[in-house]
Amino acid sequence: MADPQALARNVALDGLTAIFxxxxxxxxxxxxPAPQIxxxxxxxPGSAEEVLARIAESxxxxxxxxxxxxxxxxxxLEAVGLVAKT
Structure with a gap:
């Protein structure tokens, strides 16, 4: 599961996304596709297959x-602490 939006700020920068x-x-x-993930x-939460299905919709x-x-x-993303297994 990703951290709640209240814990992070996102800013688009020429094809990249800066996340605090x-x-x-x-x-x-x-x-x-990291920001989309x-x-x-x-x-x-979701498995890799569930995330793939969600992203493939768009x-x-x-x-x-x-x-x-x-x-x-x-x-x-898990290694840098932006997502965690539940």
Missing amino acids: HAPSGLTHLLAP LAALAGR FELEAANPADAIAARLAE
Whole structure:
């Protein structure tokens, strides 16, 4: 699950998204699909497959294996503390 919106500030910057994570005091620069993954997880947890289904409703994913790509981005977001397994 992603941190609640109250804990982070998002600003779009020429194709990137700057996210200030209040609990850690860190600012992260994210490229797509990371911001879309966070939006898909906002307020509701989900597996890589569930996140993929949510994102696919609005975006066309170009990866050869989108589920693996989403799982890799989720692991990266978890490593920096922007998402947590529930």
